[in-house]
Amino acid sequence: MIDINGSSGEGGGQIVRTAVALSAVTGEPVRITRIREMRPNPGLSPQHSTAISALAKISDARTEGVRPGSREVLFSPGRVRGGVYDFEIGTAGSVSLLIHCLLPALARADGPATLTVRGGTDVRWSPTIDHLSRVALPAFASFGVRARLTVERRGYFPRGGGLVTLETVPGELVRADLSAPVAGAVEGVSHSSNLPEHVVRRQAEAAIGVLRRAGFDAEIAAEARALPSTGSGITLWSGWKGGSALGERGLPAERVGSLAAEELVAQLASKAAVDRHLADQLVPYLALAGGSYTAPEVTSHASTNIWTASRFLDRVISVEEGDPATFRAGL
Numbered sequence: 001m002i003d004i005n006g007s008s009g010e011g012g013g014q015i016v017r018t019a020v021a022l023s024a025v026t027g028e029p030v031r032i033t034r035i036r037e038m039r040p041n042p043g044l045s046p047q048h049s050t051a052i053s054a055l056a057k058i059s060d061a062r063t064e065g066v067r068p069g070s071r072e073v074l075f076s077p078g079r080v081r082g083g084v085y086d087f088e089i090g091t092a093g094s095v096s097l098l099i100h101c102l103l104p105a106l107a108r109a110d111g112p113a114t115l116t117v118r119g120g121t122d123v124r125w126s127p128t129i130d131h132l133s134r135v136a137l138p139a140f141a142s143f144g145v146r147a148r149l150t151v152e153r154r155g156y157f158p159r160g161g162g163l164v165t166l167e168t169v170p171g172e173l174v175r176a177d178l179s180a181p182v183a184g185a186v187e188g189v190s191h192s193s194n195l196p197e198h199v200v201r202r203q204a205e206a207a208i209g210v211l212r213r214a215g216f217d218a219e220i221a222a223e224a225r226a227l228p229s230t231g232s233g234i235t236l237w238s239g240w241k242g243g244s245a246l247g248e249r250g251l252p253a254e255r256v257g258s259l260a261a262e263e264l265v266a267q268l269a270s271k272a273a274v275d276r277h278l279a280d281q282l283v284p285y286l287a288l289a290g291g292s293y294t295a296p297e298v299t300s301h302a303s304t305n306i307w308t309a310s311r312f313l314d315r316v317i318s319v320e321e322g323d324p325a326t327f328r329a330g331l
C-alpha cells in the first residue's frame with residue numbers, strides 16, 4: 001500500500017488523478033490523505049470523485065471515501081478491463097481531465113475500450129477538448145498510447161451536456177524523445193453555442209491578427225451551434241503546443257481570440273518541444289516508458305506530478321531547468 005500526502009507540492013486534484021491512475025496501471029493499492037487541504041473548497045470535488053469512480057469501474061477497484069468533500073481515499077485496483085463504458089460528469093466537470101485520468105490504465109487494459117463521456121468539454125482550469133485531441137493525444141501516441149477521440153457535442157459551463165467518444169486499443173508503451181518542436185502550421189477551432197454567428201468570426205479574426213503579427217499563418221475552423229449549453233471558446237495548436245481561451249459575459253470576442261493566440265505565441269517562442277501544460281500531462285507516460293522531452297518551464301504541476309509518479313515507479317525522472325527545460329527518464 002502506497003501512502004500519498006495529497007497536500008504535497010501543488011496539493012490539487014492532479015495528485016489524486018495521477019495517484020489512482022498509476023495505482024491502476026501498477027496494481028499497487030494507494031491511500032491518499034489530506035486531499036486538496038489548502039484549497040478554498042477542500043476535499044474531492046464532484047469532478048474528482050467521478051474520475052476515481054470511473055477508474056474504479058474500469059480497473060475493478062475496491063474504494064473507500066470516494067464522494068465529494070472527502071479528504072481521504074483508498075483505491076485498491078484489480079484487473080483493468082476493456083469494454084464499453086458510459087460515464088457522466090455532473091456540473092460540467094471536465095471531460096478532458098477524466099480522460100487524462102483513465103488513459104494510462106486504458107492503454108494497459110486487457111482489450112480495446114469504447115467510452116462515452118458526458119460533461120464539460122470547454123471549461124475553465126482544464127485542458128479544452130481540442131487541447132486533448134490535437135495536442136496531448138498525438139504526444140501520448142509517441143509513447144505508444146493508441147486512442148481516438150470524437151467530439152459529438154461540446155458542453156460549456158454551467159450546463160455541460162457535452163458528449164465525447166473515446167476509443168482505445170491497449171499495447172506496450174514505448175520510450176519516446178520529444179526534443180524539438182514539430183514544424184507545422186497553426187490550426188484552430190473557434191466555436192460557440194447559442195450565440196450570434198459573428199462571435200466565432202471575431203474570435204478567429206482577432207487570433208489570426210495576433211498570430212500574423214508574430215509571423216504565423218493560421219487556419220481556423222468556425223463552429224457555431226445550438227446545443228443544450230451556451231458558451232464560446234477558441235483553441236489553437238501547432239505540433240505539441242496549444243493555446244486556448246473561453247468566452248465569458250463582458251469579455252469581447254476579440255479579446256478571447258487574442259488571449260488564445262498570445263498564449264500559443266508565447267509557447268511557440270520557446271525552443272521546447274511541448275507546451276507548459278503538456279509537460280505535466282506527459283509525466284505518467286515518461287515514468288512508465290522512459291524517454292525525454294523539452295518544455296518551456298517546469299511548473300509546480302509538473303514537479304508535483306513527477307513526485308507522485310516516483311511513489312509508484314522506480315524510474316527516476318530528472319529535470320534540467322531552463323528554457324527549454326529537459327525532462328528525462330532512464331531505461
Ligand SMILES: Nc1ncnc2c1ncn2[C@@H]1O[C@H](COP(=O)(O)OP(=O)(O)OP(=O)(O)O)[C@@H](O)[C@H]1O
Binds near residue numbers: 013015126244301
Ligand atoms: N488551458 C489549459 N490547457 C491545457 N491544459 C490545461 C489548461 N489549464 C489547465 N490545464 C491542465 O489541467 C490540469 C489541472 O490540474 P489541477 O490539479 O489544477 O486540476 P484540478 O483537478 O482542477 O485541481 P484543483 O481544483 O485542486 O486545482 C493540469 O494537467 C493542467 O496542466
